[in-house]
């Protein structure tokens with residue numbers, strides 16, 4: 001290798017080396033400047049907040065006797081608030097209503113709700129007559145076992161649909 005080549009390689013390495021060093025410094029500066037903005041943007045982003053809310057929402061809620069249980073109205077994940085509950089699709093049949101609304105409590109017995117499979121628990125209730133069952137399902141009912149919220153918390157359901165659902169429950173529970 002000639003002396004000239006040596007000189008060229010030395011200069012070339014120094015130039016490349018300093019370019020790499022400058023790139024690293026620029027990267028660090030850009031991050032330092034950008035990070036606070038990125039964090040503020042993420043914190044202010046309502047979509048991100050809604051997503052976090054949706055992912056950290058409790059899986060179940062209990063109605064408590066004598067308290068205001070209106071917050072139990074089921075909200076959709078968009079968490080945008082007011083309009084959400086009203087935007088829930090209204091089920092079409094008694095069976096569908098049971099599966100999407102009433103079953104939340106009446107399948108596993110949440111909050112003292114009589115399980116639909118518990119025939120012994122339903123016998124005396126059915127004995128009261130359909131009119132009482134309708135009334136308790138429509139208007140809500142505080143019994144010895146727990147609190148039955150009006151229309152299972154879905155006050156947007158039509159009365160006839162709730163009655164149809166009571167019929168469905170009674171048929172399964174008999």
Ligand code: HEC
Pocket residue numbers: 062063097098101102103104105106110111112113114125128132133134136137141142143144145146147148149151152153162165166169
């Ligand atoms: C948040 C839980 C919950 C949901 C949702 C719910 N129920 Fe109930 N339900 C209860 C509890 C608790 C009782 C028992 C009250 C008691 O006797 O102490 C009950 C009792 C009843 C009874 C018996 C009332 C009586 O006089 O013995 C009927 C009928 C009934 N629910 C219908 C429904 C229908 C229809 C829906 C859906 C539209 C529904 N429930 C949704 C909790 C719930």
